[in-house]
Amino acid sequence: MKRVFIMVLDSFGIGETQDADKFGDVGANTLGHIAMWCDANRKNSDGSKKPLSLPNLSRLGLGKAAEGSCGEFPIGLDKDAKIIGSYGYAQELSSGKDTPSGHWEIAGVPVLFDWGYFANKENSFPTELLDELVREANLPGYLGNCHSSGTVVLDLLGEEHIKTGKPIFYTSADSVFQIACHENTFGLERLYELCELVRVKLTDGGYNIGRVIARPFIGDKAGEFERTGNRHDYAVEPPSATVLQKLVEEKQGEVVSIGKIADIYAHVGITKKIKATGIDALFDASLVEMKLAKDQTIVFTNFVNFDSDFGHRRNIEGYAAALEQFDRRLPEMLALVEDDDMLIITADHGCDPSWHGSDHTREHIPVLIYGPNLPVKNLGLCATFADIGQTVAHYFDTSPMDYGKALFTFS
Ligand SMILES: O=P(O)(O)O[C@H]1O[C@H](CO)[C@@H](O)[C@H]1O
Ligand SMILES: [Mn+2]
Numbered sequence: 001m002k003r004v005f006i007m008v009l010d011s012f013g014i015g016e017t018q019d020a021d022k023f024g025d026v027g028a029n030t031l032g033h034i035a036m037w038c039d040a041n042r043k044n045s046d047g048s049k050k051p052l053s054l055p056n057l058s059r060l061g062l063g064k065a066a067e068g069s070c071g072e073f074p075i076g077l078d079k080d081a082k083i084i085g086s087y088g089y090a091q092e093l094s095s096g097k098d099t100p101s102g103h104w105e106i107a108g109v110p111v112l113f114d115w116g117y118f119a120n121k122e123n124s125f126p127t128e129l130l131d132e133l134v135r136e137a138n139l140p141g142y143l144g145n146c147h148s149s150g151t152v153v154l155d156l157l158g159e160e161h162i163k164t165g166k167p168i169f170y171t172s173a174d175s176v177f178q179i180a181c182h183e184n185t186f187g188l189e190r191l192y193e194l195c196e197l198v199r200v201k202l203t204d205g206g207y208n209i210g211r212v213i214a215r216p217f218i219g220d221k222a223g224e225f226e227r228t229g230n231r232h233d234y235a236v237e238p239p240s241a242t243v244l245q246k247l248v249e250e251k252q253g254e255v256v257s258i259g260k261i262a263d264i265y266a267h268v269g270i271t272k273k274i275k276a277t278g279i280d281a282l283f284d285a286s287l288v289e290m291k292l293a294k295d296q297t298i299v300f301t302n303f304v305n306f307d308s309d310f311g312h313r314r315n316i317e318g319y320a321a322a323l324e325q326f327d328r329r330l331p332e333m334l335a336l337v338e339d340d341d342m343l344i345i346t347a348d349h350g351c352d353p354s355w356h357g358s359d360h361t362r363e364h365i366p367v368l369i370y371g372p373n374l375p376v377k378n379l380g381l382c383a384t385f386a387d388i389g390q391t392v393a394h395y396f397d398t399s400p401m402d403y404g405k406a407l408f409t410f411s
């Protein structure tokens with residue numbers, strides 16, 4: 001039975017890439033800096049040090065992959081862990097350090113063109129586009145129109161939004177048009193409709209923007225607003241067939257999306273979609289689908305919370321605790337990996353919570369691959385995230401991907 005389980009820890013980078021200077025990210029290291037922070041700051045109740053503890057990811061080779069990536073073993077992780085899988089680190093060929101680029105490249109399709117960006121920090125969106133939106137969606141106006149962190153912008157403009165009914169438009173260093181609206185006062189369906197309109201305008205207008213993101217929230221006043229699990233991403237389609245699409249079309253296989261995966265691939269090459277909110281719920285859903293998975297199936301989960309709740313929020317302590325929570329549950333997942341299966345634990349970019357600003361960071365991703373019948377070896381540097389997609393293509397014996405090299409041979 002052939003099954004692949006891909007777990008993306010969204011934003012879990014393990015050290016700067018060679019081209020990090022182009023992104024202002026020289027020195028960024030999501031895992032390394034979390035580990036350093038824990039070693040320096042975290043204490044047990046008796047006052048003793050409480051370093052980062054990831055024993056199960058360490059058994060999959062995380063510490064050694066990170067050491068390969070940046071030259072330093074993450075402080076606190078177990079250097080002597082008995083390694084049970086293959087481990088390495090990958091650099092990104094894609095031009096951006098965003099979620100779709102990272103995921104598409106993992107599935108064998110790097111983004112070699114340049115996305116469009118709204119580069120201006122203030123008055124970020126073109127006036128003619130905003131005017132059209134106001135007219136066609138019958139809006140009383142808009143708020144924001146700037147670069148911002150999505151939680152900061154709520155504290156700043158959430159109350160005014162409730163009072164005026166004007167949606168909050170904002171963007172970031174990514175190729176995104178984000179819209180925050182109150183679920184009750186503005187209405188969730190109305191927010192989705194507005195996003196759909198913006199998606200059409202951006203595509204038809206040739207803006208080349210990767211995603212429109214609906215950011216619904218609840219609460220009554222600044223400091224108490226909360227974003228809900230009803231976030232919805234409207235992505236463009238990958239430029240060519242991903243390994244997901246090849247498995248479905250060439251082998252009549254199944255691809256089960258858990259969390260944001262379906263949205264990220266614009267629903268192309270996905271046969272089943274499960275939504276879940278929070279690391280535990282995403283983990284639970286992954287276990288359920290792994291148990292149900294038949295031959296020729298990929299179960300593909302995106303753990304968005306590492307990025308959205310901790311990376312962008314620059315919350316080092318929270319990121320560390322979330323990693324430990326994931327790690328504690330990992331034995332439940334390892335127990336479901338059968339003889340011919342392949343479990344891949346990886347990431348889509350970095351988002352160093354110790355870094356300036358609130359954007360992603362250009363980093364290597366970990367490539368941790370486990371299966372009872374697979375080799376245990378150091379994979380070293382993978383020249384592209386697409387090595388993962390090519391490995392999966394070889395494993396399922398689909399037509400090969402244009403990018404990446406298979407990390408193993410399969411008989
Ligand atoms: O600050 P929030 O709203 O979480 O936004 C972040 O989430 C977007 C999608 O990952 C990124 O482009 C970044 O802007
Ligand atoms: Mn991401």
Ligand SMILES: [Mn+2]
Nearest residue numbers: 307308312360
């Ligand atoms: Mn992000």
